[in-house]
Amino acid sequence: MATRLAPTISPDTEFFWNGLRDHKLLIQRCSGCGTLRNPPRPMCPNCRSLDWEAIESSGRGTVYSYVMPHEPRFPFFDYPYIVVLVQLAEGVRLVSNLCEIDPADVTVGMPIEVFYQAFDGDLVLHQFRPAAE
Ligand code: ZN
Secondary structure (H helix, E strand, C coil), X not given: CCCXXXXXXXXXXXXXXXXXXXXXXXXXXXXXXXXXXXXXXXXCCCCCCCCEEEEECCCEEEEEEEECCCCCCCCCCCCCCXXXXXXXXXXXXXXXXXXXXXXXXXXXXCEEEEEEEEECCCEEEEEEEECCC
16 A cells, blocks of 8 residues: 555646655746746636746745644554745745644744655655744
């Protein structure tokens, strides 16, 4: 059994997953108006441009919200685990896991930072942990 459920990768999101293998958290930026967007998609919701580039995030942000899923239980997760909505310093949000913290200690607004975790089969995922001082 795989150690982790792999993401669905499409032509629109491939750059993001490839970036993780290089330990880079990439964000889509519209080439027309400069607006950042996540999750990746073909068209800018601001100016409707189809042209875009990727910028590298600092990997720093804060907890915008979080949940702790309980059911259904997956064999590849250790429970409890935290699904976090990250408010990145660049201004966009993304979903990840928050690790290296007791769930009772998580607070909205706390500073967190990305790290990268490799799994079987060429999969690298972005994970977050409390930011170092
Ligand atoms: Zn735009």
